[in-house]
Amino acid sequence: MMTLFGDPAQWLPVAFATLMGVSILIYVILDGFDLGVGILFPFADEAEKDRMVASIGPFWDANETWLVLAIGLLLVAFPAAHGAILTALYLPVAIMLVGLILRGVAFEFRVKAPGHHKVYWNAAFYVGSLITALSQGFMLGKYIMGLESTLGIWIFAVMTSVFLAVGYSFIGACWLILKTDGALQRKAVAWARGGIWGLIIGIALISIATPLVSERIFAKWFTFPEVVLLLPLPLMSALLIALLWFGLRQLPTRNDRWAWFPFVAAIALFTLAFFGLSYSFYPYVVPEQLTIYEAASAPESLFIILVGTIFVLPVIAGYSVLSYTIFRGKATALRYD
Amino acid sequence: MDTLLLSRIQFGANISFHILFPTITIALGWVLLFFKLRFNATGDVKWMDAYRFWVKVFALSFAMGVVSGITMSFQFGTNWPGFMETVGNIAGPLLAYEVLTAFFLEAVFLGIMLFGFSKVPNWLHSLATFLVAFGTTMSAFWILVLNSWMHTPAGFELRDGVAHATDWWAIIFNPSMPYRLAHMLMASGLTVAFLILGLSAFRWLRGDRGADARAVFKTGAWLAALLIPVQIYMGDMHGLNTLKYQPQKVAAMEGNWDTQSNVPLLLFALPDEAARENRFEVAVPNVASIILTHKAEGVVPGLNDFVAEDGTPQHPPVAPVFWSFRIMVGTGMAMLVLSWSVLWFMRRGRGPAGVPKLMQLALVPMAFSGWVATLSGWYTTEIGRQPWLVQGVLTTKQAVADVPAPMVASTLAIYLSLYVLLLIAYISVLFYLARKAGSHDGPAPSAPKSQPVPAE
Numbered sequence: 001m002m003t004l005f006g007d008p009a010q011w012l013p014v015a016f017a018t019l020m021g022v023s024i025l026i027y028v029i030l031d032g033f034d035l036g037v038g039i040l041f042p043f044a045d046e047a048e049k050d051r052m053v054a055s056i057g058p059f060w061d062a063n064e065t066w067l068v069l070a071i072g073l074l075l076v077a078f079p080a081a082h083g084a085i086l087t088a089l090y091l092p093v094a095i096m097l098v099g100l101i102l103r104g105v106a107f108e109f110r111v112k113a114p115g116h117h118k119v120y121w122n123a124a125f126y127v128g129s130l131i132t133a134l135s136q137g138f139m140l141g142k143y144i145m146g147l148e149s150t151l152g153i154w155i156f157a158v159m160t161s162v163f164l165a166v167g168y169s170f171i172g173a174c175w176l177i178l179k180t181d182g183a184l185q186r187k188a189v190a191w192a193r194g195g196i197w198g199l200i201i202g203i204a205l206i207s208i209a210t211p212l213v214s215e216r217i218f219a220k221w222f223t224f225p226e227v228v229l230l231l232p233l234p235l236m237s238a239l240l241i242a243l244l245w246f247g248l249r250q251l252p253t254r255n256d257r258w259a260w261f262p263f264v265a266a267i268a269l270f271t272l273a274f275f276g277l278s279y280s281f282y283p284y285v286v287p288e289q290l291t292i293y294e295a296a297s298a299p300e301s302l303f304i305i306l307v308g309t310i311f312v313l314p315v316i317a318g319y320s321v322l323s324y325t326i327f328r329g330k331a332t333a334l335r336y337d
Numbered sequence: 338m339d340t341l342l343l344s345r346i347q348f349g350a351n352i353s354f355h356i357l358f359p360t361i362t363i364a365l366g367w368v369l370l371f372f373k374l375r376f377n378a379t380g381d382v383k384w385m386d387a388y389r390f391w392v393k394v395f396a397l398s399f400a401m402g403v404v405s406g407i408t409m410s411f412q413f414g415t416n417w418p419g420f421m422e423t424v425g426n427i428a429g430p431l432l433a434y435e436v437l438t439a440f441f442l443e444a445v446f447l448g449i450m451l452f453g454f455s456k457v458p459n460w461l462h463s464l465a466t467f468l469v470a471f472g473t474t475m476s477a478f479w480i481l482v483l484n485s486w487m488h489t490p491a492g493f494e495l496r497d498g499v500a501h502a503t504d505w506w507a508i509i510f511n512p513s514m515p516y517r518l519a520h521m522l523m524a525s526g527l528t529v530a531f532l533i534l535g536l537s538a539f540r541w542l543r544g545d546r547g548a549d550a551r552a553v554f555k556t557g558a559w560l561a562a563l564l565i566p567v568q569i570y571m572g573d574m575h576g577l578n579t580l581k582y583q584p585q586k587v588a589a590m591e592g593n594w595d596t597q598s599n600v601p602l603l604l605f606a607l608p609d610e611a612a613r614e615n616r617f618e619v620a621v622p623n624v625a626s627i628i629l630t631h632k633a634e635g636v637v638p639g640l641n642d643f644v645a646e647d648g649t650p651q652h653p654p655v656a657p658v659f660w661s662f663r664i665m666v667g668t669g670m671a672m673l674v675l676s677w678s679v680l681w682f683m684r685r686g687r688g689p690a691g692v693p694k695l696m697q698l699a700l701v702p703m704a705f706s707g708w709v710a711t712l713s714g715w716y717t718t719e720i721g722r723q724p725w726l727v728q729g730v731l732t733t734k735q736a737v738a739d740v741p742a743p744m745v746a747s748t749l750a751i752y753l754s755l756y757v758l759l760l761i762a763y764i765s766v767l768f769y770l771a772r773k774a775g776s777h778d779g780p781a782p783s784a785p786k787s788q789p790v791p792a793e
Contacts, residue, residue, distance in 0.1 A: 057448070057451075057452060058448030058449070058451070058452045058453075059448060061399075061400070061403060061444040061447055061448065062441060062444040062445045062447075062448065064403065064407070064444075065436070065440045065441050065444045067407065068406075068407055068410055068436055068440055069436050069437070069440075069441075071410055071411060071414075072410060072432055072433055072436045073433070074414075075410065075413060075414060075421055075425070075429065075432065076421075076425065076428075076429025076430065076432060076433045077429070079418075079421035079422050079425035079429065080422060082413070082414045082418070082421060083414055083418025083419075083421065083422060083738070084418075085414070086411060086414030086415045086418070087414070087415055087418060087738045087739070087740060089415075090415050090740055090744060090748075091744065091748070093411050093415055094415070094748040094751065094752075097407065097408045097411060098751060098752075098755060100404055100407055100408075101404040101405065101408065101755060101759070102755075103404075104400050104403060104404035105397075105400050105401055105404060105759060105762075107400060108396055108397045108400045108401075109397070109762060109766065112393060112397055112766050112769075112770060113762065113765075113766050113769065114769055297425055297426050297429055298426045298499075298501050298502075300426070300501065300502060301425075301426040301427070301429055301430055301501075301502055304430050304502075304505065305429065305430045305433045305434075308430075308433065308434055308437055308438075309433070309437060312437040312438060313437075316437070316441040316442075316445075319441075319442075319445050319446070320441075320445055322445075322449075323445050323446075323448050323449060326449060326453055326456050326457055327448070327452070327453075327456070334451075334452050335452065335454075335455065336389055336392060336393070336451060336452070336454065
């Protein structure tokens with residue numbers, strides 16, 4: 001069974017790197033909009049805040065689970081890399097966890113604690129979302145730069161952290177365009193118009209920096225014929241950004257027909273950026289240090305996880321779709337009955 | 338303090354904070370399903386009121402459990418890389434199955450369970466409640482499989498210092514798993530029984546005579562009274578299992594230094610590891626031998642059998658294990674006495690009204706007795722495994738990350754202050770919700786459909 005696709009020490013690490021990559025991408029998109037909604041909190045009034053939380057309330061928990069799956073897959077499939085990456089990122093991880101804790105509990109406390117405490121839990125929701133996004137961006141920057149600690153890398157990581165937070169707030173605004181109407185929707189359009197700048201600069205920054213840091217990555221992108229074959233990636237991104245730019249100027253339309261477009265385009269954009277990064281780093285799981293083949297667990301253990309995953313993932317996808325179907329349409333107040 | 342000790346305190350603090358909430362959600366999910374099914378069967382609105390009150394507690398506890406659980410999955414890497422590097426081939430699949438079969442299930446259906454009541458058919462809402470309860474229990478299953486394997490590893494072989502699985506059946510059903518799982522599930526049931534009993538007593542004392550508070554009070558009392566004898570029996574079985582596989586832990590629990598017969602049960606003692614003896618012993622002759630071997634002259638292993646040639650102890654630190662164990666057993670005994678007394682006073686349909694005020698007052702702090710017993714039980718078994726992280730395979734010292742001690746100290750300080758704040762917020766919100774539930778006029782705040790209760 002294990003030799004179905006050739007040498008298991010070859011294809012199993014690739015399969016798991018793919019699974020992990022997909023989990024990270026799904027996490028970044030799904031929790032990205034949750035966190036983005038939190039980051040936009042200070043710009044909304046009290047009633048709007050309730051509506052914004054209502055738009056993500058039924059989903060955030062499952063969205064966050066993709067992070068657990070991604071980190072779990074890193075842990076189980078590439079244990080050596082898990083240790084190397086996480087000990088190198090010790091402090092930003094700890095700060096992210098504090099952010100995730102604050103954000104997660106604030107969801108519940110802001111509506112269950114006595115009324116006059118709500119303002120504090122709203123603040124905790126905002127701060128938690130923001131520092132989660134910032135620390136994830138910081139980790140991304142450090143990871144891209146090979147997990148080293150120099151002043152230049154530190155500055156780069158600070159920049160990626162700001163742009164990831166802006167990127168999250170952009171996809172959060174796109175989600176709100178889809179899930180709300182009226183004044184809040186118009187506000188969300190304005191937020192997205194502002195946020196798209198951060199997205200453009202952020203993607204450009206990373207696209208320029210990565211090949212400059214690594215000759216290997218430079219060679220992967222800028223040799224013939226790869227440079228031609230990969231051309232659709234930047235071209236499609238540019239096209240999507242142009243469409244978003246134009247589209248956001250037309251929204252909201254009178255019958256709300258194109259409200260879905262910014263969110264879908266943002267997903268496509270995140271996916272393209274993610275694909276570009278994955279292409280750059282393959283086959284490394286710790287940049288320039290450890291390949292997925294070197295870091296992988298024993299094939300027997302990977303195989304037993306893979307079997308389970310193949311059966312379970314479609315089920316997870318199924319009931320996730322069910323949940324999004326039940327709570328489709330414009331967000332209404334969250335009620336327990 | 339060195340990195341090892343700080344990392345241990347940090348992980349101990351995280352897992353202690355974390356376990357408080359799954360301990361509640363595992364059993365509370367099933368209790369909610371019970372309320373929902375009672376409502377479906379009887380149509381009595383008190384069951385739905387009970388559901389609506391306790392689903393708020395569930396949602397809050399669930400969120401606390403999720404966020405503190407994520408912390409731990411990262412700490413494996415940030416603080417304990419040696420764990421996954423050595424036993425990752427075993428622990429990995431078990432953790433992966435937990436995420437895949439439990440986390441997504443509970444997280445997705447929690448949304449439907451909390452907010453879907455008016456959006457989905459009633460059967461689907463009941464099903465979502467069931468799936469959330471099932472998911473939390475599955476999660477407990479997988480994590481206890483892994484934890485038990487760390488105590489009684491089986492079904493593997495070491496190649497070049499790395500554990501490789503040889504028999505998954507033996508890994509999953511390792512010798513201590515059935516006992517530990519049953520003991521923990523019972524602990525969860527008891528924690529919830531006393532929590533709902535305690536908060537209902539609180540409502541009762543405040544003059545809240547809501548039909549739902551009364552129904553929940555009775556549910557809690559019966560659940561507590563039925564589970565506690567089973568739990569005491571399960572605990573005894575688990576102890577015998579530990580005696581077989583980890584005798585040094587039992588020796589520390591009993592404070593028994595020398596392997597001997599007719600070992601007394603120590604009610605009080607101050608174990609002194611430097612002198613290798615107990616001070617101020619208060620003992621009941623032969624009873625430890627009777628409990629552990631069912632014979633007064635039974636031989637019980639002693640701590641002095643577990644000392645290396647050079648004098649370094651190969652057994653756990655004695656005093657923490659000894660005392661944690663006594664706190665757990667003491668709490669269990671208090672639970673037994675209290676729950677059966679409450680049942681006695683409630684006899685012949687008197688309900689909470691028959692229970693004396695003093696006992697009602699005692700029930701309020703007992704709302705958190707399950708936490709005390711669960712934590713001290715976990716300290717007994719986990720500290721009792723030291724110096725091993727995986728018994729006989731990997732020591733805790735070998736697994737720790739080489740992170741500078743001040744860095745661990747600073748994150749530890751952040752986590753600790755956050756946890757203290759959240760715990761205060763959590764407990765005060767529980768009582769706030771209980772007060773608010775009682776401030777409504779009449780028994781059924783949600784009876785008229787035209788006034789839906791918002792998600793608060």
